[in-house]
Amino acid sequence: MRRRLGLSVRLKLTLSYAGLLMLAGIFLLVLVWVFLLRYVPDRMIGPDEWIQPGPSRLELWEAFAPRAAQGFAFLMVFGLVGGWILAGRMLAPLTRITRATRLAGTGSLSHRIEMEGRKDEFRELADAFDTMLARLEAHVAEQQRFAANVSHELRTPLAVTQTILDVARNDRDGDNDELVDRLHAVNSRAIDLTEALLLLSRADRRSFNREPVDLSLVAEEATETLLPLAEKRGLAIETSGEATPAVGSHALLLQLTTNLVHNAIVHNLPADGTVWVTTRRGPEFVELTVDNTGRDLTPQLVSTLAEPFQRGSQRIRTDHAGVGLGLAIVKSIAEAHDGTLTLAPRPEGGLHVSVRLPAAPTPAPRA
Numbered sequence: 001m002r003r004r005l006g007l008s009v010r011l012k013l014t015l016s017y018a019g020l021l022m023l024a025g026i027f028l029l030v031l032v033w034v035f036l037l038r039y040v041p042d043r044m045i046g047p048d049e050w051i052q053p054g055p056s057r058l059e060l061w062e063a064f065a066p067r068a069a070q071g072f073a074f075l076m077v078f079g080l081v082g083g084w085i086l087a088g089r090m091l092a093p094l095t096r097i098t099r100a101t102r103l104a105g106t107g108s109l110s111h112r113i114e115m116e117g118r119k120d121e122f123r124e125l126a127d128a129f130d131t132m133l134a135r136l137e138a139h140v141a142e143q144q145r146f147a148a149n150v151s152h153e154l155r156t157p158l159a160v161t162q163t164i165l166d167v168a169r170n171d172r173d174g175d176n177d178e179l180v181d182r183l184h185a186v187n188s189r190a191i192d193l194t195e196a197l198l199l200l201s202r203a204d205r206r207s208f209n210r211e212p213v214d215l216s217l218v219a220e221e222a223t224e225t226l227l228p229l230a231e232k233r234g235l236a237i238e239t240s241g242e243a244t245p246a247v248g249s250h251a252l253l254l255q256l257t258t259n260l261v262h263n264a265i266v267h268n269l270p271a272d273g274t275v276w277v278t279t280r281r282g283p284e285f286v287e288l289t290v291d292n293t294g295r296d297l298t299p300q301l302v303s304t305l306a307e308p309f310q311r312g313s314q315r316i317r318t319d320h321a322g323v324g325l326g327l328a329i330v331k332s333i334a335e336a337h338d339g340t341l342t343l344a345p346r347p348e349g350g351l352h353v354s355v356r357l358p359a360a361p362t363p364a365p366r367a
Contacts, residue, residue, distance in 0.1 A: 218250070278290075282356075
């Protein structure tokens, strides 16, 4: 947006300081003039007790006016010079903030203001700006890392597809049914990855309608959908809890719950494992927890599981391992609903996952 040039803030402050000082000077001069008119006597007693008339108003004005003009001129000069210096000192922190903002505009997010001194409005503004720059730098680094991971994940199925097609082209007389099956599997994985990325982007943008959602019903729906997979792997799913009314997207919260239950099934014991799905309601939040049996996990490994494409090398890998975005999608959906995701290793082995969301407001009772 193009704007017309105007007075600088420093000049405006200088004129404000000088104007205020001038008004104070005018008030004092008027006060002195009123004092002279009221308290200078009309008659004066001279030597030898000779009574003589006092100075007239004209004489007082002729004596007072030049001194008043000199004092007024001094106040004007002092106000302009002093105001300019004082405004410069007051706006010096703002100059540093402006310089940091321009550096950030050029893409340099590593710069920090780090304003010293006691806490005041400028210090609070500088600290808030430093915090914003730190978050932006971390977000940009995360996006760059995510883009690199996406490129790597997409390059693998594309390279495999290219190899399969080259083999089929060079061996046109052979039986290509196996190659077609492999190509179908690779293509399905690429489609799953693309759909997961689209879902992750949708959650990050928070581009969804909010409606009342009961997490306990969503958990039942997700467990019923994944029950055949659990039975095929010899696992048991146990659900319990109470009604947990929240506000959000039913489709996204169903995807969140499905990802958690699927993750608990896939990364479980080879057989005779268990998945526990529980919902509960707190004073101001609702909570969904998913626990599963499995191998021992270290806190260091668990802390990386919600990052994109971090599947965990110590966890059980199967054909159902997914594309490495399951918990990343869960975290993104939870944050889009102003909630939190907590991961912790279970002492008996396996993983404990907790999702907390704000509870739906209780409707006011009808009168």
